[in-house]
Amino acid sequence: MEYHELEQPDNLSKKEKEDAMGAYLMMFAAMGAGLPLPIINLIAAVIYYFVQQKNSRFVKFHSMQSLFSQLPTTLINAGALYWTLQIFFFKDLEISDPYIGYLIMAGILNILYFIFSIIGAVKARKGHMYYFLFFGKLCYHQVYKITNTSENNTVRNQPPM
Amino acid sequence: MSGKIWKELLILLAIFGLIWIAFSYYNYEIDANPFAIKAETEQEMADFMNEYMLQDFETINQAPLDSVLGVIMTRLTTHMDTVSYDYQIHVIRDSQINAFTSLNGNIYIFTGLIEELGSAEELAVILAHEIGHAEQKHVIEKIAKTIGMEAFFSIATGGDAVLMSELTKLGISTAFDRKNEEAADDFALELAKKSKINPRRLGQFFIRLKRKNSTALDDLEFIRTHPLDSDRIQKSSDYKTPNSFKEKPLNIDWDQVQQMLP
Numbered sequence: 001m002e003y004h005e006l007e008q009p010d011n012l013s014k015k016e017k018e019d020a021m022g023a024y025l026m027m028f029a030a031m032g033a034g035l036p037l038p039i040i041n042l043i044a045a046v047i048y049y050f051v052q053q054k055n056s057r058f059v060k061f062h063s064m065q066s067l068f069s070q071l072p073t074t075l076i077n078a079g080a081l082y083w084t085l086q087i088f089f090f091k092d093l094e095i096s097d098p099y100i101g102y103l104i105m106a107g108i109l110n111i112l113y114f115i116f117s118i119i120g121a122v123k124a125r126k127g128h129m130y131y132f133l134f135f136g137k138l139c140y141h142q143v144y145k146i147t148n149t150s151e152n153n154t155v156r157n158q159p160p161m
Numbered sequence: 162m163s164g165k166i167w168k169e170l171l172i173l174l175a176i177f178g179l180i181w182i183a184f185s186y187y188n189y190e191i192d193a194n195p196f197a198i199k200a201e202t203e204q205e206m207a208d209f210m211n212e213y214m215l216q217d218f219e220t221i222n223q224a225p226l227d228s229v230l231g232v233i234m235t236r237l238t239t240h241m242d243t244v245s246y247d248y249q250i251h252v253i254r255d256s257q258i259n260a261f262t263s264l265n266g267n268i269y270i271f272t273g274l275i276e277e278l279g280s281a282e283e284l285a286v287i288l289a290h291e292i293g294h295a296e297q298k299h300v301i302e303k304i305a306k307t308i309g310m311e312a313f314f315s316i317a318t319g320g321d322a323v324l325m326s327e328l329t330k331l332g333i334s335t336a337f338d339r340k341n342e343e344a345a346d347d348f349a350l351e352l353a354k355k356s357k358i359n360p361r362r363l364g365q366f367f368i369r370l371k372r373k374n375s376t377a378l379d380d381l382e383f384i385r386t387h388p389l390d391s392d393r394i395q396k397s398s399d400y401k402t403p404n405s406f407k408e409k410p411l412n413i414d415w416d417q418v419q420q421m422l423p
Contacts, residue, residue: 001162101185105177134169141162 003144007058009127016056020124023048023063024117027070042074057143062124065139066117069132073113080106203301207265211251214269218253221272221423226252229418232411233285237292240355245296250288254423258370260287262294264301272422277373278366281413286353286363293348299341346393350400357409364398 007016030044045067052063083099116132123130131137230250238244246266256273263269268291270284278284294300337345346363353360371394 097187098181098185101181101183101187104184105181108180109177134166134173137162137166137169141166 002146003140004057004146006129006144007056012056012058012127016059017125017127019052019055019059020062021121023052023059023066024121024124027066027117039074039078042070045070061129061139061143062120064143065120065132065135068139069113069116069135073109076106076109203265207263207267210263211267214263218255221252221254223421226418226421229281229413232413233281233288236356236358236411237285237289237352240352248292248295260291262291262300266295268292268295275422276419279415280362281411281415281418282358282408283362283366285356285358285411286349286360287366289349289352289356290345290363292352293345294337294341296348297341297344299337299345302341303337343393346397350397354402354406357407358411359408360400360402361398364394364400367394367397
């Protein structure tokens with residue numbers, strides 16, 4: 001499979017670098033706003049991603065990486081909220097060991113997400129690529145792969161067989 | 162490329178899955194009973210409660226009755242792994258069908274209950290149930306949840322007689338929660354089996370009480386303070402005993418015991 005060439009820091013405009021950085025920083029603002037409802041920052045991430053569609057691949061890569069890494073974090077947090085409410089309303093406040101384990105895991109995940117997002121924002125501001133585990137490769141593949149859509153889309157009429 | 166992507170996804174899932182499992186199985190060493198108090202404190206509080214209990218109720222002290230209860234308690238306590246208290250059984254002259262546990266191993270039985278019971282073995286499983294509450298510190302938990310330990314102790318030491326008496330009554334009449342009742346049932350069934358008393362007698366007694374309750378008798382305090390639901394009855398009446406299990410009868414003439422009651 002072929003990939004587009006990566007942009008180099010010197011070739012990127014200041015606006016592109018700042019847009020890429022914004023993808024990570026926006027998450028924190030949205031996270032703060034949506035704390036009780038973890039879904040709000042996900043919506044913000046989706047909007048940001050689609051707004052940046054016309055921008056360069058560098059910006060698209062960073063906003064996609066931010067969006068994708070947001071997904072599991074949001075799901076895990078929503079799971080924690082759901083589980084807590086379950087215990088609060090139906091389980092007579094009985095806390096099980098898997099629940100404690102889950103909360104600690106969710107805490108670690110959030111801290112890691114936070115740290116990696118900060119690093120991502122700093123790197124993006126400098127015009128560097130930064131690949132998260134799994135998400136980095138996935139987004140690189142999605143954004144930079146060369147699709148030959150232009151050839152497929154043009155319909156060529158054929159004579160009858 | 163896509164092969165690498167999925168490999169990294171697996172790594173990520175494995176890391177967080179392992180974190181979850183590791184922290185689920187980690188032993189947090191949380192004190193199993195957050196309501197534990199010092200033995201002396203409990204002793205002191207039990208004395209307060211007992212004192213006020215005796216003001217409101219008349220207890221029966223008859224040597225033959227005490228020796229009957231002694232026989233039952235000896236059978237039960239010798240089959241317990243650990244005995245936390247020196248159990249004191251008080252018989253209260255009252256028509257209520259009720260029994261309850263207080264602090265420091267004080268157990269109170271109403272004469273109404275003794276009249277209702279069909280055999281000494283039934284009394285043994287009821288006592289085993291109350292011992293279960295005491296051994297598992299349910300009374301302390303109940304007091305702590307209702308009014309708070311500190312509050313209780315300050316009122317107790319302050320010695321406001323009327324308030325204390327009311328609180329003691331509250332302690333008798335409020336129910337344990339369902340979880341504690343089930344724990345005490347489990348304890349009673351297990352202990353009855355070990356003491357060679359048919360554990361199903363507990364279920365039989367519950368069924369009899371329930372039937373009596375439906376005929377609208379309002380002195381069935383036992384049901385109010387020991388909420389019975391079909392799960393509990395089911396569990397205790399269906400309790401499995403090994404085929405070799407044979408009840409070893411208590412050497413008590415139950416009719417004579419009932420005649421002893423004033």
